[in-house]
Amino acid sequence: MELVDPHEIAIRLSRADLKVTPQRLTIYGELLERDDHPSPESLYHSVRDDLPKLSLATVYKTLDALEGAGLISQVSLPNEAKRYDANLEPHHHLVCTSCRKITDFNDKKFQSLEVQHTESGFRAHSIQVQVLGLCELCQKALQTHKSDGEGTMPSTFYNTTEEKNG
Amino acid sequence: MELVDPHEIAIRLSRADLKVTPQRLTIYGELLERDDHPSPESLYHSVRDDLPKLSLATVYKTLDALEGAGLISQVSLPNEAKRYDANLEPHHHLVCTSCRKITDFNDKKFQSLEVQHTESGFRAHSIQVQVLGLCELCQKALQTHKSDGEGTMPSTFYNTTEEKNG
DNA sequence: CGGCCAGATAATAATCATTCTCCATTGATC
DNA sequence: GATCAATGGAGAATGATTATTATCTGGCCG
Numbered sequence: 001m002e003l004v005d006p007h008e009i010a011i012r013l014s015r016a017d018l019k020v021t022p023q024r025l026t027i028y029g030e031l032l033e034r035d036d037h038p039s040p041e042s043l044y045h046s047v048r049d050d051l052p053k054l055s056l057a058t059v060y061k062t063l064d065a066l067e068g069a070g071l072i073s074q075v076s077l078p079n080e081a082k083r084y085d086a087n088l089e090p091h092h093h094l095v096c097t098s099c100r101k102i103t104d105f106n107d108k109k110f111q112s113l114e115v116q117h118t119e120s121g122f123r124a125h126s127i128q129v130q131v132l133g134l135c136e137l138c139q140k141a142l143q144t145h146k147s148d149g150e151g152t153m154p155s156t157f158y159n160t161t162e163e164k165n166g
Numbered sequence: 167m168e169l170v171d172p173h174e175i176a177i178r179l180s181r182a183d184l185k186v187t188p189q190r191l192t193i194y195g196e197l198l199e200r201d202d203h204p205s206p207e208s209l210y211h212s213v214r215d216d217l218p219k220l221s222l223a224t225v226y227k228t229l230d231a232l233e234g235a236g237l238i239s240q241v242s243l244p245n246e247a248k249r250y251d252a253n254l255e256p257h258h259h260l261v262c263t264s265c266r267k268i269t270d271f272n273d274k275k276f277q278s279l280e281v282q283h284t285e286s287g288f289r290a291h292s293i294q295v296q297v298l299g300l301c302e303l304c305q306k307a308l309q310t311h312k313s314d315g316e317g318t319m320p321s322t323f324y325n326t327t328e329e330k331n332g
Numbered sequence: 333c334g335g336c337c338a339g340a341t342a343a344t345a346a347t348c349a350t351t352c353t354c355c356a357t358t359g360a361t362c
Numbered sequence: 363g364a365t366c367a368a369t370g371g372a373g374a375a376t377g378a379t380t381a382t383t384a385t386c387t388g389g390c391c392g
Binding site for chain 2: 078
């Protein structure tokens with residue numbers, strides 16, 4: 001996603017009043033390099049080459065700290081482990097309901113949505129949009145294996161606000 | 167939310183090829199009457215007057231079955247238990263980041279969002295919008311207790327796609 | 333009417349993600 | 363170098379959810 005050198009990462013940590021440690025440099029650096037919105041587990045496995053002694057709990061703590069400091073954010077799906085995102089620019093997500101890949105997604109129409117709603121006294125401060133569907137690979141896979149009875153499709157995932165086109 | 171008589175509920179279950187049982191009638195009926203998007207736990211407690219022997223696992227299974235049949239949907243928040251919604255009309259949600267109340271939300275601008283995106287081959291089929299902010303009660307509570315250092319605000323909840331107004 | 337089958341339910345154990353507890357380590361400051 | 367606070371590691375504990383297994387219920391066949 002972004003190529004950020006360790007020094008820059010260190011600066012960001014310091015600015016956020018987080019102590020600069022190898023664990024944080026590595027985990028945050030890894031997250032910055034990836035654009036697949038990894039889970040804590042996934043990050044844990046990714047950085048074990050660099051930090052063989054790292055414990056999973058530390059990954060969780062580090063991600064909590066980074067999120068608390070506003071350096072990263074969560075992009076979580078129902079019925080799944082947390083996923084994290086180091087891209088702080090306002091953007092939304094394409095979510096593949098088959099392989100669950102999450103892709104960043106920018107669109108003027110969505111970008112410009114205002115959140116000044118005061119319905120029933122609610123004061124909005126941000127908005128999240130998730131576009132659900134099938135990524136290119138899963139479309140192909142489903143076409144190829146159509147005779148399998150669509151078994152690749154998870155049975156219960158995201159039923160809210162289906163478009164009514166049928 | 168809706169007042170649906172047991173007979174109507176029974177019809178819906180039958181149409182969905184679900185056997186009509188007291189548990190399902192009660193749980194689905196309860197969910198239809200509520201507009202707070204309850205969790206399985208919450209539903210479990212709500213219906214214990216009617217079904218004292220009900221087990222929590224049955225609530226989960228019933229909700230799974232109803233969701234699988236397309237009669238209800240999930241509205242889940244990160245770091246929380248599942249929440250369910252019996253309102254199948256296309257709509258979105260206002261989420262209070264303090265008390266986590268979820269309110270249904272309809273807006274033409276959001277309603278009309280098309281999901282014909284084919285970015286990088288992605289085929290969209292539905293869209294979810296969550297508007298995050300503070301409900302009326304929590305706004306008041308925060309104003310009243312301002313001196314408490316905003317302690318009412320959960321530290322980590324939904325950092326994605328903050329509006330940049332400040 | 334009594335037994336049988338399928339699906340539904342209850343009770344309980346198991347699983348998974350996540351968090352907590354407790355102690356060791358580190359780094360900054362004196 | 364000693365001290366204090368923050369951090370990290372190991373593993374236990376927690377909470378939500380799911381799986382397992384046995385029990386129950388209601389329709390159907392004789």
